[in-house]
Amino acid sequence: MAFPLEHLAQGGKLEKSKLLPRDVYPQWAKIQTQWADNDVYGHVNNAVHYGWFDTAINSWLIGNGLLRLSGGKLIGLVVETGCRYAEAVCYPEAVDLGFGVSHLGRTSVTYRVGIFRERSVSAAAEGHFTHVMVDRTSRRPVALPARWRRVLSAQMIEA
Numbered sequence: 254m255a256f257p258l259e260h261l262a263q264g265g266k267l268e269k270s271k272l273l274p275r276d277v278y279p280q281w282a283k284i285q286t287q288w289a290d291n292d293v294y295g296h297v298n299n300a301v302h303y304g305w306f307d308t309a310i311n312s313w314l315i316g317n318g319l320l321r322l323s324g325g326k327l328i329g330l331v332v333e334t335g336c337r338y339a340e341a342v343c344y345p346e347a348v349d350l351g352f353g354v355s356h357l358g359r360t361s362v363t364y365r366v367g368i369f370r371e372r373s374v375s376a377a378a379e380g381h382f383t384h385v386m387v388d389r390t391s392r393r394p395v396a397l398p399a400r401w402r403r404v405l406s407a408q409m410i411e412a
Contacts (some may be wrong), residue, residue: 329384330385333383
């Protein structure tokens with residue numbers, strides 16, 4: 254089931270926004286939909302997509318030795334998320350999440366995430382996800398350490 258991605262442009266004309274294609278994303282995660290993901294309308298509920306973003310990005314950060322769940326001094330707090338939907342995803346199917354860094358600030362990082370049905374070059378949905386890095390104890394923003402900046406910089410994508 255496809256959903257129209259039409260937004261009012263200047264002058265009152267409708268124009269279709271394009272989502273980024275599969276080949277721009279440097280990192281990938283596979284997610285298997287679950288029975289409870291579908292809502293009463295028969296597709297994965299929009300709130301589930303945000304959980305996928307969180308899972309894919311934090312798993313990647315942990316796997317690259319950046320985020321330590323217990324004992325790490327630095328943690329990321331989500332300060333903004335958003336998502337646009339183009340096509341329904343339904344249980345049972347697996348989806349591919351492509352992601353990369355679209356903005357690297359002094360204390361924050363914004364990721365761009367595309368949700369793709371298997372073997373599809375067009376995104377079913379596309380979102381963004383911003384972490385502000387803070388001290389675990391004080392919860393005050395902390396500048397990204399050099400190692401974080403180096404690893405994240407290598408994942409930049411054109412937004």
